[in-house]
Every structure is written in C-alpha cells, then in structure tokens.
Amino acid sequence: MSTSTPDVRATDGVDWPSDWLRATLGFLALRALSFGPSYGYAIISELERHGFGAIKGGTLYPLLTRYEAAGLLTTEWRAGDGGPGRKYFALTEQGRAELTRLSADWRRFVESSVHYLDPDRPAKEISP
Amino acid sequence: MMQRTSDKKWFDELVMELRLRQVHGSAIGDTVASAKELLGDTGQAAAEAFGPARDYAAALELPAAPGHDWVRQALWPSLLGLLAFLLFNQAVAAWTQQEVLLVSPAQLALLATPVVLVALLPLYLDAVVRRIWVGIAITAICAVAGVLSAVVAPTQASDAWLAIDPSPWLIGTAVVMVALSVRNTVRSSRAADDDEIIDPLSGTTAGTGAGARILVHVTNWLFPVLALAMLGLALALR
Numbered sequence A: 001m002s003t004s005t006p007d008v009r010a011t012d013g014v015d016w017p018s019d020w021l022r023a024t025l026g027f028l029a030l031r032a033l034s035f036g037p038s039y040g041y042a043i044i045s046e047l048e049r050h051g052f053g054a055i056k057g058g059t060l061y062p063l064l065t066r067y068e069a070a071g072l073l074t075t076e077w078r079a080g081d082g083g084p085g086r087k088y089f090a091l092t093e094q095g096r097a098e099l100t101r102l103s104a105d106w107r108r109f110v111e112s113s114v115h116y117l118d119p120d121r122p123a124k125e126i127s128p
Numbered sequence B: 001m002m003q004r005t006s007d008k009k010w011f012d013e014l015v016m017e018l019r020l021r022q023v024h025g026s027a028i029g030d031t032v033a034s035a036k037e038l039l040g041d042t043g044q045a046a047a048e049a050f051g052p053a054r055d056y057a058a059a060l061e062l063p064a065a066p067g068h069d070w071v072r073q074a075l076w077p078s079l080l081g082l083l084a085f086l087l088f089n090q091a092v093a094a095w096t097q098q099e100v101l102l103v104s105p106a107q108l109a110l111l112a113t114p115v116v117l118v119a120l121l122p123l124y125l126d127a128v129v130r131r132i133w134v135g136i137a138i139t140a141i142c143a144v145a146g147v148l149s150a151v152v153a154p155t156q157a158s159d160a161w162l163a164i165d166p167s168p169w170l171i172g173t174a175v176v177m178v179a180l181s182v183r184n185t186v187r188s189s190r191a192a193d194d195d196e197i198i199d200p201l202s203g204t205t206a207g208t209g210a211g212a213r214i215l216v217h218v219t220n221w222l223f224p225v226l227a228l229a230m231l232g233l234a235l236a237l238r
Helices: A018-033 A040-049 A057-069 A093-117 B005-020 B025-042 B046-050 B053-060 B069-096 B105-119 B121-130 B132-151 B166-189 B210-220 B222-236
Strands: A073-078 A086-091 B101-103 B162-164
Touching: A018 A040, A018 A057, A018 A086, A018 A093, A040 A057, A040 B025, A057 A073, A057 B025, A057 B046, A057 B053, A086 A093, A086 B025, B005 B025, B005 B046, B005 B053, B005 B121, B025 B046, B046 B053, B069 B101, B069 B105, B069 B121, B069 B166, B069 B222, B105 B121, B105 B132, B121 B132, B166 B210, B166 B222, B210 B222
Parallel strands: none
Antiparallel strands: A073 A086, B101 B162
16 A cells, blocks of 8 residues: 555554444544555554554454445455465545545534634623 | 454354355355455454454345245255155165064154254254354254154054055165265265355365265265165174
8 A cells, every 4th residue: 555644644553433433433444545555454554643542453444444344445465475365445435535524524523623612712602 | 464363253253144144155165265355454352343243244234145045955855865764774674684674653654753853954054153051952952852762663463553565665765766866966076156255366166175075975865874874783683
C-alpha cells in the first residue's frame, strides 16, 4: 500500500470511546484504502499510526465484508512472496464517492460540535 | 504458520457456525484464509483478534443459501432413507420366516418417532450441534422407540392392525435405499459443490483426502450396508 499523509502522530496508549470508533471506522477504513489497494494488517497499522488505536480484526473484517457486499470495495487474493497469500481490498468508484460524501458530512458535524463546545461562546447563544 | 491448539478449536467453531448459517463453502474458505492471514501478521491468538467465533460469524453477515436448500437436498433424502430402512427391518424378519408382516398402531407410532424427530431437525439443529446432551437424548429416544417397537410387535394375526405380504415392502424399500445411495454418490462426486470449503488462493478444497472420500462413501451407503447386515442377521437367526 502506498503511504498516506506524513503528519503521523505518536499514538501509544490511545483509547477512544468505542462508540466514537464505531461511528467513524467505516469512512476511516475507506480513507485508508483511498491511497491504493491494501490488506487487513496494513489497514489496521495505518489507522493505528494515525492515532485511532489498534483496531481488532473482529471489528475491521465484518465492516469490510459489508462494504464489499454494498459494492464499495472489491477484493482480490494475491500470493505472498514466500509468505502467506493476502486478501487485498480496493475502493470502487462507488466507494470513493461514498468516502467523499461521508468525509464532507463528518467535517460539517465536527465543525458544529467544536463550535457548540467552545467554552468562550456567550452563554445566551446556548440557552433556548 | 504453526497453528495453536486454541486457534484450531476457534477455527473449527468458526467453520461450524458459518455452516449453521448456510454460508457457501467458497465464502467459508475466504473467511478462514483472511483470518489466518491477519493472525500470521499480528501474532495474536484467534480469540484475541476476532473475539468469540460465534459472534464473529454473526458479525460477518455473509450471504447464505436459502434456509430450505439443505432441507430439500439433504434432510428429505436422509429422512426417506431412514423410513425405508425402518420398514425394511420390519419386513425382513417376517420375510425370512416366510410369515406375513403383522403391524399394530402402537408399533407404527413408535417407528414414526425417529422419522418425526429427524423431520423436525431444522427446528433444533443448533441445539444438537452446540449441546452434546441434546444429541445423546435424541439418539436415546430413537433407540428406545426402536426397542419398544419390537416389544409391542404383534405375534398373532388377531392382535395385528395390518397383516401384509412382506416381499413387496422388502424389495421396494431396498430399491429406495440403493437409489438414494446412488444419488448421494453422484452428488458427492461432482466437482463444484457449494458444500466444499475452497482455499481462495490455491482453489483446492479442504478435507478431500482418501480418508475423507472413504468416509463420504460409507455415509452414502450406510443404510444399504446396515440393511444387508440386518438381512444376514435375520437369515442366521432363522
């Protein structure tokens, strides 16, 4: 898999609430595949390197299987060089469009959340 | 990669759970291979990486064959074979002693017990597979029903509900058993069978060694072989 953005953060001990990861893992995995076809362990390593903690196979694979069934991904088995074969996942055009849509929606959601949580905002703006 | 004992158990459970969900063999092979690939990369134990096999199989939501497929392809033929075998056993004793076959309602009800239990298998298959005592209990009920059917078999024509010539029943049930065995042998020798677990890389199937092939043939011809043994026993005791 090709490398992604260089601003890799140190992520030892990352422990996000599981609800947050459940909500975001889908498009994070799509993003990890937007750099090119990749396999399970490489996707997990990519997400861990970028601060999302160590995603378990039991969480990632069912998600990828659902995305494949939905037409967002295709899969291909490739023989390993002297090692085991690997199942590569690749984004389809539909998957790429879904990533674009979800990323835009997420950014709007985060902006709204950040704005709302801003402690410097006047109290009257929060009151009904 | 050396597979740990706990991992082997986990993979056995995973395959069983996917089988219970009627997932196609090729999809099971793909799931097993991709799980092994990740374990090889991470060095984790299967349960650590994927959680309980049952939960993982459920979470994958893999496409499954329609629920009635195995009932049509496997259960009904097995049920017909069992019914033919039970009727053959009733007819064989009378035939070897050149007597009429005497049947009472209680005897028929007891003979129907294993047939009904097998027919209802789709309702409790999960319980049989997951809890060994359920399987033992079902087998015990069938065995007791078989023994009791022999006990309540009428010995005189006046006690019998039906008195029939055993020869047509003997021949008819034997033909049915052999025909079903031939059908099963032809089915199991076909190459592209959805039941086979196929490795996605090599395209080969698991469990196709000589031992597994012999076991399949023994299973296919189980009722005719047992019926032949019963015939031999009846002739020896005549």
